[in-house]
Amino acid sequence: MNLIRKFAIGALAAISALPNIASASAAELNLLTWEGYAADGFVSKFEAASGCKVTASYVGSNDDFAAKLAAGGGVYDIITPSLDTVPMLHQAGFVDPIDTAKVDGYDGIYPEFSKSRAVVADGETWAVPLIWGSVSLIYRPDKLPSTPDSIGVLFDPANKGKISLWDDKSAIYWTARYLGYDNVFDLSDEQLEAVKAKLIEQKPLIRKYWASAGELTELMANEEVYVSNAWTGLSSKDVNALNKGFKVVEFTPKEKAEGWMDSMMIAKGSPNTECAYKFISFMQSAEGQCGIAGSTGYFPVNPKAVESCMNADMKKERQVNNVEFVKSLVMWEQPKRLDKYLEVWNAVKAAP
Incomplete structure (x- = not known):
């Protein structure tokens, strides 16, 4: 049995030993994410529109996602791992599949990302692209x-x-x-x-x-x-x-x-899926995509969403509709x- 499989089994055992982990109310949303991905400038707009209160915890490495979920160090509803980590998280059973019909704006995402073999596997969609x-x-x-x-x-x-x-x-x-x-x-x-x-x-x-x-x-x-x-x-x-x-x-x-792409995944057994889907949809909107791009300097995954909130110079800087740039990078894989x-x-x- 290889090391990652042993880790996955051990992590799942750790989760099963924590019966009170899912205790947040339905109007809360707990993110495990990167710096800049929960900036008040756009999160406050989501909270006002949705009635969902966002609390964010931060990681410094993709290896932190599985470790924190396994340790049960808090209630996490949405996690935002990079492309090379997505497969391991769903294979280990840390996340639930995504119902893309519940995600507004999903069809505007670059298909190079939304149809990636890391994102779509085993007949299910496991993540929604966020930023790259x-x-x-x-x-x-x-x-x-x-x-x-x-x-x-x-x-x-x-x-x-x-x-x-x-x-x-x-x-x-x-x-x-x-x-x-x-x-x-x-x-x-x-x-x-x-x-x-x-x-x-x-x-x-x-x-x-x-x-x-x-x-x-x-x-x-x-x-x-x-x-x-x-x-x-x-x-x-x-x-x-x-x-x-x-x-x-x-x-x-x-x-x-x-090159990298970070996606939103819903943690296994999240009690806050209603807020989770609202947030995932919000992050595909103009406010969400331009908000996170503005707070980080990174590139939007949904070119349709930023049509009205980025000028021509900004679109060029943030590689909007420049799929050739993606091809010039060594894109992360597991x-x-x-x-x-x-x-x-x-x-x-x-x-x-």
Whole structure:
């Protein structure tokens, strides 16, 4: 029995041992989500229109969703994992299927996302696309002697102590691309060993693995870090808005940037499905799509919804109707051997 299957069974056992977990009232909605995904600017509009009170808890990594659901650390109605995590959550039994007939605006979502094999599986729809974007590299041009063009900047000894990296298994994807592997989601044992060795070799260069966009912003604002991977649009906007006397710049490495899409899933046995479907529908509206895009700097999944709330320049910046940009990215997928990837990443973090 592989590691992820063992984890799923253990997680479900943990949930079954918590009989009082579903205790919220029908007028509440509890989100387990990312920073910026429950900003008051648009959530308050939803609350006023729906009568549903929103409470949000936040994650720093996709690995947090299963762990928090298994631990029973609260009542969660909607979770918003990325594309490479959606399959594991439904396979583990953490979520209920989605009735798309209850989602207003569903037909306006890019079919490349709504019909993804990660979203639609086993004859059911398990998630509703919410927002998408890319992961690029961010750096201080005043601190680096030349303009970088490669992931290699994260492995350069000249930047020792000033490098950061997201604390997530996706560090494997970055390193695999840097080593020249194209099959980043289906690495062989030999390739995974090479990736692990490279990441362990890199560790003395790392100032800190960041857990959230806010933490990376602080690391850069406090001049502890000069270069890192980062959520495209969000981190540079937040750091530069602090007016610290320097600017950070994003770039797409020659090995390509990563692409992701976050979706809304309904937690298994949620007592608040009425509010959940209202929220999922709201997030496909102009207020929802432009609201979350505005709070994060990311890209809307529903081009029809933003027709009236984004001007031409904003649509261009946020890649509206630019499906070709999606094709230019290494879009996240659940690794074929997720258990092995988790083992490697945990071994890297445990290494001295």
